[in-house]
Amino acid sequence: MSQNTAPLLFELGTEELPPGALKSLQTALVEKIRDGLDRAELTHGALTGYAAPRRLAVQVSEVIIEQADxxxxxxxxALASAFDDAGNPTRAAEGFARSCGVSVNALERLETDEGAWLVHRGIEPGQPTASLLPGIIEQALNHLPIPKRMRxxxxxxxxxxxxxxxxxxxGDQVVPASFFGVTADRNSQGHRFHHPDPIAITSASTYVEQLHRGHVMVDFAARRASIREQVMAEGERLGGQAMIExxxxxxxxxxxxxxxxxxxxFAKxxxxxxxEALISSMQEHQRYFPVKDQQGALLPHFITVANIDSQAPEQVIAGNERVIRPRLADAAFFWDQDRHQALxxxxxxxxxxxxxKSLGSVADKSQRVAQLAEGLADTFGVSATDAKRAGQLSRADLVTEMVGEFPDLQGIMGRYYALESGENPAVAAALDEGYQPRFSGDAIAPSALGQLLAVAERIDTLTGIFAIGKAPTGAKDPFALRRAALGLLRTLIEAERDMDLTAQFTAAASSQPAAVExxxxxxxxxxFCLERLRALYHEQGFAAELFEAVRTVIDPNAFSPLDFDRRLRACQAFAQLPAAASLASANKRIRNLLRKAESDAAAAVTQTTVNPAQFEQTAESDLFEAVTHRQATLQSHIDQAQYAQALALLAELKEPVDQFFDQVMVMAEDPAxxxxxxxxxxxxxxxxLAIADVSALTESG
Structure with missing residues (x-):
């Protein structure tokens, strides 16, 4: 390390921080302090963030101890206003000199092509880093992402x-500063029980080691890895495998x-x-890790992570067993009670x-979903009776005791209670699968009936909420409609269900309460769905031009997400062909020529059929023959949604298209x-254009 640099440490000790915000606060603090050091032009090394329940800290491997001059x-x-006709300085020049702390004679002149001015040039001495750090850190703390602050x-x-x-x-020197009314020093705090005395940090570089001796693993990532390793080992010791979410x-x-x-x-x-109910009790309420056997069945064990290395661990375990027992007893009671009534x-x-309130009860919604599902049964290849029944029961488990206590079990308990009630197993499975995908990255429903229910449910929700004027705005999406639309689109595309979504929104609208129009x-x-598709494809790495090439040609009155996807992927494949760039440019040229002709008053009546007898050049005949020769095959590919094959066929037109533009003057003097x-x-x-606007692919190609 250079004599001109030293390590830097900042630690803020607090009462227990919100666990859900700890990682984001650590990341933000590092970013804000890095930004502050950069703005102050303080050369520095790597920054490392640390976070534990009672502290946030940032360590900089080295930072220059004084700004450079x-x-x-x-x-x-301007010179024109700085001196009078006699060459004497004006009040403007004198005032500028005074503000710079020099005489007018000490000012220099700057002359450019734009004019000439008086200037003051000098060297500003660098300030000690220690004098700048309090302001940098205060700015960082003031801009942390804290939604609700407290006094x-x-x-x-x-x-x-x-x-x-x-x-x-x-380095090893305390920087004079005060934050939130607390004066900075070198005294940190160790573990609340294992090391209750203050820990005097010797140097910024010894922080992690000294805290570790004080029974604090301050590195979040290292602590996380240690917990995972310990929990996995404990699961193996129990003869199973820990479930680590x-x-x-x-x-x-x-x-x-x-x-x-x-x-x-706990009791077998x-x-x-x-x-799922037992797992929810352990994970959500007690933050325990469940344990399963090699076949995936739950074992009567749990793993907890204590914040103390107890000398009597059996007492800690007994206390946790006492706590979990009534939780599991509640789940068992709800299970027994709920089964007294058929779903x-x-x-x-x-x-x-x-x-x-404007869309009615959950019963009303279930009936709307059942009606939509019944109408879509053929599209998904399922029984209309099963589709309707799945729609009717889709929200029935919401009024069970179990879901009332464990809301995250919606659908899951519907499946169990449906089976207990003697419902068709396919219907029972769909009640659970209809919630898929539940989160980003989750799979779509595996069964056709589950896919159908997922689609019908989301169509009704989107239609109803849009109808009452609650569409998402900016960052606000209280009904999670963006997630619902994405789940709808993914299901239709990934399950390869070719469905006219516009028609289904229209059908769903007709069953909404009349007052909402x-x-x-x-x-x-x-x-809205098209914009969600845009975001989805952007995440998947598709060029924006590919999306626009397809969106330009689709009919919004008959919008099929699957058809859109097939066109988009066909365009992506086409863009990789050697002929793609040339044909894209040719299509752009064609578009411009046709637009110019349509705007020309003399060509107001556009000829729509080609007359081969009027050809004057061989290139015209060759292009016409190439186009018409492929027309029937091309249409067959398009009718079967074989867009990649269709574009590959059109790629064969590169040579006759190039020859046409090389040899033919389109805007001939003869109007005919x-x-x-x-x-x-x-x-x-x-x-x-029957597939996509290829002219838009010039950039992506």
């Missing part, structure tokens, strides 16, 4: 949690400073309850549950010849 140039008044004690300052200590070291792992990591994995057990009798008998109870929103719904050639180009253009 900086040259500056300050422009003053404490008599302080008027606000932060996410009360602040109790601050460490700010440059990433979100739960992050949350547990944010709750402990010194993780110690311990396992407990609880295993008669659906595993279908609960439909009347849905009438008392409001879906949305849903039919007026069909066009907006199609546009000109219109005939334009008609030929129009015929060629229409063949491409």
């Amino acid at each position: 900086r040259s500056f140039e300050r422009r003053g008044p 404490w004690g008599s302080e008027t300052l606000e932060f996410v949690r009360p602040v109790h200590w601050v460490v700010l070291l440059l 990433d979100g739960l792992l992050d949350e547990v990591t944010a709750l402990v400073e010194w993780p110690v994995a311990l396992s407990g057990s 009798d609880f295993l008669r309850v659906p595993a 279908g008998d609960r439909l009347s109870s849905l009438e008392q549950v409001v879906f949305q 849903a039919s007026k929103q069909v066009s907006a719904l199609v546009d 010849i000109q219109k005939n050639r334009l008609a030929l180009l129009h015929l060629l253009q229409q063949q491409f």
